[in-house]
Amino acid sequence: MPKFDLESIPRINHCLLPTPLILMERLTEHLGKANVFVKRDDLTGMAFGGNKNRKLEFLLADALLKGSHVVLTEGALTSNHCLQTAACCARIGLDCELILSDSVIGDQITGNILLDQILDVKIHRVKSSSDRKQRMEEIAEVLQDEGKVPYIIPTGGSTKLGALGYVLFMKEIAEQSEEMNLTFDYLVFPTGSAGTQAGIVLGKKLYYPEIETMGIGVGDGREEVIAEVQKIVSEFQEEWSLDLAIRDTDIVVLEGYYGQGYGDPSKDMIDVVKLIAQLEGIFLDPVYNGKAMVGLIDLISHEEIPVDSNVLFLHSGGGPAIFSYADAFSKK
Ligand SMILES: *Cc1c(COP(=O)(O)O)cnc(C)c1O
Numbered sequence: 018m019p020k021f022d023l024e025s026i027p028r029i030n031h032c033l034l035p036t037p038l039i040l041m042e043r044l045t046e047h048l049g050k051a052n053v054f055v056k057r058d059d060l061t062g063m064a065f066g067g068n069k070n071r072k073l074e075f076l077l078a079d080a081l082l083k084g085s086h087v088v089l090t091e092g093a094l095t096s097n098h099c100l101q102t103a104a105c106c107a108r109i110g111l112d113c114e115l116i117l118s119d120s121v122i123g124d125q126i127t128g129n130i131l132l133d134q135i136l137d138v139k140i141h142r143v144k145s146s147s148d149r150k151q152r153m154e155e156i157a158e159v160l161q162d163e164g165k166v167p168y169i170i171p172t173g174g175s176t177k178l179g180a181l182g183y184v185l186f187m188k189e190i191a192e193q194s195e196e197m198n199l200t201f202d203y204l205v206f207p208t209g210s211a212g213t214q215a216g217i218v219l220g221k222k223l224y225y226p227e228i229e230t231m232g233i234g235v236g237d238g239r240e241e242v243i244a245e246v247q248k249i250v251s252e253f254q255e256e257w258s259l260d261l262a263i264r265d266t267d268i269v270v271l272e273g274y275y276g277q278g279y280g281d282p283s284k285d286m287i288d289v290v291k292l293i294a295q296l297e298g299i300f301l302d303p304v305y306n307g308k309a310m311v312g313l314i315d316l317i318s319h320e321e322i323p324v325d326s327n328v329l330f331l332h333s334g335g336g337p338a339i340f341s342y343a344d345a346f347s348k349k
Pocket residue numbers: 067068069097098173175207208209210211212213214302305306333334335336
């Protein structure tokens with residue numbers, strides 16, 4: 018089995034790296050407790066940025082190595098992952114087809130959906146999220162029958178290859194940390210399909226052992242997220258013969274900050290997105306970062322993150338989704 022050497026793994030460099038890491042001065046002052054920094058992965062470059070672009074550097078390199086003609090992936094209609102996949106495919110001249118299920122927020126042609134249409138990717142609509150995988154398999158078979166090589170990217174690009182993007186991220190913040198002559202005590206980030214968290218948990222052991230990492234759940238299913246992180250972590254370690262002694266306590270997923278469920282425009286989220294825009298000029302998205310920031314502010318306010326700690330918040334992108342939530346933002 019190959020040994021782990023990050024530099025030798027095939028990768029497409031489409032991200033603008035390193036992304037900026039800056040102090041949120043006015044938020045820090047506003048809270049008056051911990052120091053809050055933000056890692057701007059909303060500025061990774063492709064399709065208005067976001068965390069999926071990092072995963073796609075490795076996933077699409079693999080697709081090219083396998084001689085693929087068409088990339089298939091799936092998500093909700095407003096999916097950030099699907100948009101970033103479509104944009105990154107455009108850049109390397111691969112066809113892309115998306116399997117999209119109805120979103121909780123309706124289907125106006127705006128935000129990510131509008132951008133998907135501008136990219137002119139083929140879209141297959143299904144009613145329910147539970148129909149997506151099967152539909153994707155069927156489409157892959159049809160493509161194969163036509164003599165094409167399809168490349169399937171599972172939900173959110175959350176696989177051992179996708180996780181590499183966030184292993185690299187941990188190396189990046191360790192380097193930035195050194196340049197800034199400053200140690201971060203906590204890394205707080207939204208967690209969903211678990212690939213980002215798996216990469217963070219692995220990369221922490223490799224490059225930044227002293228940081229505590231906290232995922233904020235953005236919908237029901239905390240146990241499922243943890244199980245999925247464990248699965249990706251173990252597949253990753255098996256692939257590269259690693260034994261990083263990752264324990265259950267390394268995989269933290271906090272609940273209680275997502276309102277009624279995934280995609281729900283909770284009042285707390287709306288207030289926090291407005292607060293961060295007004296204090297910092299930074300727009301968080303309504304589905305992931307708005308809710309993760311509700312969590313971060315709560316943890317700091319209740320001093321579960323101690324006073325004077327240095328906290329790094331991962332802004333994982335998703336900005337265009339704001340436009341799908343126009344009603345929610347103008348009402349509340
Ligand atoms: C997909 C996504 C996440 C969650 O990342 P996972 O790897 O799926 O856990 C967080 N924020 C944004 C903006 C996303 O699009």
